[in-house]
Structures are given as structure tokens and as C-alpha cells.
Amino acid sequence: MPTPPATASGTPAVAWPGLARQVFISRETDPWFNLALEEWLVRRHPAATVAVFVYRNRPCVVIGRNQNPWLECRIGEMRRRGVGLARRISGGGAVYHDLGNLNYTVVVPRPHYTREAPFGPVLDALRGFGLAPALDGRHAIRIEGRKVSGSAFLVTSAAALHHGSLLVSTDLAALDAVLNPDAAAFETHAVRSRPDVVANLAEWAPGLTSARVTDALLDAFGCAGTPPVELSADACRRQPGFLAVEERHRSRGWLLGHTPAFHRTVTVGAGGCEVRIGVTVREGVVESAAPCPADAVSPAAGRDIWQSWIGQPYDQVCDAGPLPLPPPHPQP
Missing domain, CATH: 2.20.25 (N-terminal domain of TfIIb)
Structure with missing residues (x-):
């Protein structure tokens, strides 16, 4: 792996000192597999450990746990473009993923978790590329006012999950085409996404790649000395119980049946x-x-x-x- 840049202070940012690190990188771009793997990690998280999981998805729209796909997505355009629909276990709004979008997940023991803590390393990693990111009041990361990263959260009795998407070199035309339909005729209590002005990190750092951002994130999260475990679908599906989690993420009951009335x-x-x-x-x-x-x-x-x-x-x-x-x- 190429050496990531130094952070703004010249040394990697380290959160949760004293906790061991685990690093997982998915070999797969199947969004339903990767979202199932996120759930698998948080539900089986060992105490006194910070897990960092990094992955990319092929084109899809990922909606929040309590969202309505017909309110969030231009369904016909998704079909035309071959963009799949997925639902994550956390809240928040709808996001478009493709291979130019880098997803990171941090799982922390609940007693050590605060909502603000994961953002420091992410901001430091981006500053190391000469960028000037800022965190807004809705936990979005912006550069010059434009959104380059959103995040969502899930807290269980034992662990907390923080995950975010970084727009590195995403197809923004496709993003705009498949999100934010006209939904005036709907009455619902489903969580609505807030349309925003977005941009790619590569706009300010030409040539920036997801691989370089991955290295910078792992360094900033204090994982520089932790060998990453590369996860394949075959290996994960041999784990007892994993296939049932993945099949639920693929099911109509989860993708449609979980839609609020x-x-x-x-x-x-x-x-x-x-x-x-x-x-x-x-x-x-x-x-x-x-x-x-x-x-x-x-x-x-x-x-x-x-x-x-x-x-x-x-x-x-x-x-x-x-x-x-x-x-x-x-x-x-």
C-alpha cells in the first residue's frame, strides 16, 4: 500500500487510545453483502476493540432504516441505469454509491463512544491531502460549503457503529439523476432526505484515489500497525449465521416491508x-x-x-x- 500523507499536525490522529484495532477491507462490491457485513461486525463486536471496515459498492442507492424508497428514489431511472436498492441498519438519509465513493465504518465499544469522536480522524485524514474540510451541525463534512461526506449512526447495548461515505470521484450526474423525486402526493412519517449541493474530493485534489484515502483513514484511526483482513463473500458465508443476515438484507421484507406506512x-x-x-x-x-x-x-x-x-x-x-x-x- 502507498504511504498515506501526514495529518495536519504532522502525526496521525489517534482516537480511543488503549483499545486494540481490527481492520477489515471488503473484496466485494455487492452492496447487500457489504451492508450485511457491517451488521455482522457490530452485532459481534468484541469488547475493548475498535474495528474499522472499508468498502466500495457498485452503483446503488442506500436508504436509511426508516425511509421510503418511493420518496427517495427515481425508480425508473434506477432501473434504466442498473442501480440497485439497499437499506442500511442505521438512520439518516438516502445516498448514492458507486466505485468512486469510499465507505468507512467504525465500531466502538459503547462505553467509549461519543458521536463526535470518529470525525476527528476523518477530518485529519482529509487535511493530509491539503484539503480544508469542516464539520457542520448535521454531521456532514463540507469543503467550501459543498458536502463531500455524510454519516449515520447505530448504537446497540454493547457497541456503537459510525459509518460514512466519502465522495472521492463519484458520478455526480448519476447521483442527481436517481435521487430526490417529486413526492408531493405522499403522506407519511418516514424520514426524508435533505437535498444538498455535493462535490467530489478529487475536485480539490486531482488524481486522488479511493486507495490513497483508505490508507490515510486507517493511519488516522491509529491502524497503521494493524494488518488488514481482506474479506471475501465465500469466506464470510461459511461463518455460521452470516448467510441469514445477508439474505435478510436482500429480502423484500427488509427492503420494502420495513418502509413506514x-x-x-x-x-x-x-x-x-x-x-x-x-x-x-x-x-x-x-x-x-x-x-x-x-x-x-x-x-x-x-x-x-x-x-x-x-x-x-x-x-x-x-x-x-x-x-x-x-x-x-x-x-x-
């Missing part, structure tokens, strides 16, 4: 006119569908259309079309 209005043709239909969806399935009171039509007009929706997966009947979901089982 919502109500929306759609327009269909019935009885020679357009009728607005109120649709309620719970756990990804249409619970009820009926014409809006103001759109009175003949009792029989179009009834077979919306009544046939009830009990169906919402993505099979909605105007956006099927979601770009992964195969339910890992491919060899």
Missing part, C-alpha cells in the same frame, strides 16, 4: 374520466384503495382496477413500476 393519491382512468385513488400502504403492501370523496364516479366504474391492488406488493401496482431489487439469495 404511507398514504398517497394516484390518478387512473375510469368511467371515461380521471379518478383520484387514495392508496394506503403498510409494510410494502397495499392495505386499502378507494376513490377520493370529491371524485364521485359510478360505483362500478374502475372498481376492478383499484380493488385488485389490495393485498398486492405496492411496487407491483404503482405507477413507478418494480423496484430494482437484488436476487433473494447470493449469487455464486
Whole structure:
């Protein structure tokens, strides 16, 4: 590995002194595998250890635990571009991943965790490339006001997970194309993402690569003397219980069924006119569908259309079309 640059102070930033380090680097770019691996690490985290996990994903949109994919994603554009849908175990907003996006995860014993602590090493790593990053009040890292990194968190009884995405050389046109649809017709308590102005680190550091940023991050997190463990899908799937975690991350129950309940209005043709239909969806399935009171039509007009929706997966009947979901089982 190439030697990472020194931090702003000339020496690597070190958080959590006295705790042993573990370093994991994924060989895979399968987002559902990598998100399952994150969960596996935090659920089985050994005491008195800091684990740092680094990975990249092929093109996908990763939504937060309590988000609605139809509110966050341009579904048709995702299908057209071959961009998959994934859901992570932490909260926060939707993010676009591709191979120009570097993801880092830090798992810390809960007694040693504060929300601010992981940001110091990340900021120091970026400063080592001559950049001037700043942390804002929403835990985003910005350069000249533009967002280059977002983060999210999960705290369990034993450990805390902090993970973030660094835009190194991401396809920003694709990012803009697949996120932030018009969602005015939705009523829901799902967490909404906040659109932002984003930029790549390579804009200020031409030629910067994910490999160089990885080295800088590991150094800043105090892992310079810790040999990284490169993880493959085959090796992880041989671990008892791991495959069940990965298959849950690929499942409709997690990707769609975990969507908070919502109500929306759609327009269909019935009885020679357009009728607005109120649709309620719970756990990804249409619970009820009926014409809006103001759109009175003949009792029989179009009834077979919306009544046939009830009990169906919402993505099979909605105007956006099927979601770009992964195969339910890992491919060899």
C-alpha cells in the first residue's frame, strides 16, 4: 500500500487510545453483502476493540432504516441505469454509491463512544491531502460549503457503529439523476432526505484515489500497525449465521416491508374520466384503495382496477413500476 500523507499536525490522529484495532477491507462490491457485513461486525463486536471496515459498492442507492424508497428514489431511472436498492441498519438519509465513493465504518465499544469522536480522524485524514474540510451541525463534512461526506449512526447495548461515505470521484450526474423525486402526493412519517449541493474530493485534489484515502483513514484511526483482513463473500458465508443476515438484507421484507406506512393519491382512468385513488400502504403492501370523496364516479366504474391492488406488493401496482431489487439469495 502507498504511504498515506501526514495529518495536519504532522502525526496521525489517534482516537480511543488503549483499545486494540481490527481492520477489515471488503473484496466485494455487492452492496447487500457489504451492508450485511457491517451488521455482522457490530452485532459481534468484541469488547475493548475498535474495528474499522472499508468498502466500495457498485452503483446503488442506500436508504436509511426508516425511509421510503418511493420518496427517495427515481425508480425508473434506477432501473434504466442498473442501480440497485439497499437499506442500511442505521438512520439518516438516502445516498448514492458507486466505485468512486469510499465507505468507512467504525465500531466502538459503547462505553467509549461519543458521536463526535470518529470525525476527528476523518477530518485529519482529509487535511493530509491539503484539503480544508469542516464539520457542520448535521454531521456532514463540507469543503467550501459543498458536502463531500455524510454519516449515520447505530448504537446497540454493547457497541456503537459510525459509518460514512466519502465522495472521492463519484458520478455526480448519476447521483442527481436517481435521487430526490417529486413526492408531493405522499403522506407519511418516514424520514426524508435533505437535498444538498455535493462535490467530489478529487475536485480539490486531482488524481486522488479511493486507495490513497483508505490508507490515510486507517493511519488516522491509529491502524497503521494493524494488518488488514481482506474479506471475501465465500469466506464470510461459511461463518455460521452470516448467510441469514445477508439474505435478510436482500429480502423484500427488509427492503420494502420495513418502509413506514404511507398514504398517497394516484390518478387512473375510469368511467371515461380521471379518478383520484387514495392508496394506503403498510409494510410494502397495499392495505386499502378507494376513490377520493370529491371524485364521485359510478360505483362500478374502475372498481376492478383499484380493488385488485389490495393485498398486492405496492411496487407491483404503482405507477413507478418494480423496484430494482437484488436476487433473494447470493449469487455464486
